[in-house]
Amino acid sequence: MKHFEANFDGLVGPTHNYAGLSFGNVASLSNAAAVSNPRAAAKQGLKKAKALADMGMIQGILAPQERPDLHTLRRIGFTGSDAEVLNKAAKQAPALLRACCSASSMWTANAATVSPSADCRDGKLHFTPANLVDKLHRSIEPITTGNILAATFNNDKHFSHHQHLPEHASFGDEGAANHTRLCGEYGETGIELFVYGQEATNPTAPKPTKYPARQTLEASQAIARLHQLDDNNTVYISQNPDVIDQGVFHNDVIAVGNQNVLFYHEQAFLDTQNKLNEIKQKFGDSPLHFIEVPTNKVGIQDAVKSYLFNTQIITLPSGEMAIIAPTNCQENEAVHAYLQEVVTLGTPIKQVHYFDVKQSMQNGGGPACLRLRVAMNDTEVAAVNQHTLMNDVLFSELNNWVDKHYRDRLSVEDLADPQVLIESRTALDELTQLMQLGSVYQFQK
Numbered sequence: 344m345k346h347f348e349a350n351f352d353g354l355v356g357p358t359h360n361y362a363g364l365s366f367g368n369v370a371s372l373s374n375a376a377a378v379s380n381p382r383a384a385a386k387q388g389l390k391k392a393k394a395l396a397d398m399g400m401i402q403g404i405l406a407p408q409e410r411p412d413l414h415t416l417r418r419i420g421f422t423g424s425d426a427e428v429l430n431k432a433a434k435q436a437p438a439l440l441r442a443c444c445s446a447s448s449m450w451t452a453n454a455a456t457v458s459p460s461a462d463c464r465d466g467k468l469h470f471t472p473a474n475l476v477d478k479l480h481r482s483i484e485p486i487t488t489g490n491i492l493a494a495t496f497n498n499d500k501h502f503s504h505h506q507h508l509p510e511h512a513s514f515g516d517e518g519a520a521n522h523t524r525l526c527g528e529y530g531e532t533g534i535e536l537f538v539y540g541q542e543a544t545n546p547t548a549p550k551p552t553k554y555p556a557r558q559t560l561e562a563s564q565a566i567a568r569l570h571q572l573d574d575n576n577t578v579y580i581s582q583n584p585d586v587i588d589q590g591v592f593h594n595d596v597i598a599v600g601n602q603n604v605l606f607y608h609e610q611a612f613l614d615t616q617n618k619l620n621e622i623k624q625k626f627g628d629s630p631l632h633f634i635e636v637p638t639n640k641v642g643i644q645d646a647v648k649s650y651l652f653n654t655q656i657i658t659l660p661s662g663e664m665a666i667i668a669p670t671n672c673q674e675n676e677a678v679h680a681y682l683q684e685v686v687t688l689g690t691p692i693k694q695v696h697y698f699d700v701k702q703s704m705q706n707g708g709g710p711a712c713l714r715l716r717v718a719m720n721d722t723e724v725a726a727v728n729q730h731t732l733m734n735d736v737l738f739s740e741l742n743n744w745v746d747k748h749y750r751d752r753l754s755v756e757d758l759a760d761p762q763v764l765i766e767s768r769t770a771l772d773e774l775t776q777l778m779q780l781g782s783v784y785q786f787q788k
């Protein structure tokens with residue numbers, strides 16, 4: 344049996360915009376009200392996804408969500424025709440309208456936590472959509488995320504889909520962005536690392552003071568129970584609250600792992616040495632590479648700005664590992680120098696590839712945010728909805744679809760335009776046919 348790690352990238356939706364919705368996410372706040380280019384954003388994402396497929400990786404695409412979210416606007420009391428609902432919301436509660444228009448589901452690292460079958464007692468691959476309760480605009484994602492995941496991984500024999508955790512701050516869950524898996528070969532049982540920002544039921548535990556901690560220990564533990572993980576293969580690590588207060592709103596802004604490599608900033612965690620020892624002890628005797636980046640080489644601000652750690656580390660078919668980095672890393676002197684050095688350190692990382700994902704970066708989403716990792720064996724890959732897998736045909740179909748439906752300019756004022764809603768629904772309806780997803784959206788029910 345062969346094993347792979349697939350990446351499922353979020354297709355950027357037609358309403359991609361800069362609304363400044365994510366307090367604690369420096370890029371989102373600093374680009375608030377900038378004019379976006381949804382067409383360029385979608386194409387930047389597709390280009391990265393296709394490049395990975397061309398490198399021999401299994402690459403999938405997850406469909407975007409329906410925005411503006413008329414269902415939520417009606418649920419909070421706006422009435423009338425669709426155009427009237429948009430108009431009333433724009434006049435009476437513009438901030439709520441903006442929250443209902445974000446294309447934030449594109450960051451599929453926050454779509455769900457995924458545990459491969461080798462780690463789970465029942466031998467199935469488990470998915471739990473993230474509840475994303477810390478941010479209003481993201482808290483409206485999980486139900487449709489669950490629909491899209493079920494339509495993509497549509498085989499009950501191999502895939503187990505859970506409901507998102509209870510919608511309360513005690514269970515704040517941001518999905519795979521706070522979850523890393525270390526393993527030997529992808530098919531071997533791995534060590535699942537859960538990184539949290541606060542303990543909901545222990546008020547004296549460390550937590551940030553300026554910005555919110557989006558992930559709780561209680562949420563991480565609930566996921567581990569649901570996914571039937573073994574305690575001997577699970578490690579819980581507290582994020583360093585000081586770095587959350589400097590803009591590290593998810594662990595994947597400061598650490599990333601792949602197979603036997605953990606790449607992290609020296610300030611990423613609390614109790615680092617003990618946690619590294621626990622990982623080593625649970626990982627066993629095979630070689631493990633901890634690549635710790637010191638502050639005197641790359642400071643937290645440089646890491647947050649460049650997204651050095653929001654890179655993907657992938658294992659190429661040759662066995663070599665490559666870092667998939669945003670071009671922003673090339674533009675930062677200290678980070679670029681570090682990346683030139685990292686391939687010489689004698690670790691499995693031998694290559695760095697740069698991609699322009701600036702439309703996403705301006706909202707705080709780098710290459711790693713744009714993808715959900717799903718380690719699978721060949722039987723499981725065969726059980727995936729094949730119309731979601733990237734190849735020459737899907738790439739050209741999706742590019743044509745974007746050209747046909749997406750605007751190249753969108754401001755927050757445009758979000759109230761009923762025409763944007765019509766364009767978005769027309770596009771998504773066509774997409775569900777193209778990717779054979781069935782009716783995953785409210786407007787299709």
Ligand SMILES: NCCC[C@H](NC(=O)CCC(=O)O)C(=O)O
Pocket residue numbers: 360361362363364365368371372445447450452453478481520593706707708709712
């Ligand atoms: N993993 C990266 C997630 C980025 C995302 N940004 C946003 O939602 C910004 C949206 C806006 O401000 O328009 C977030 O913070 O959850």
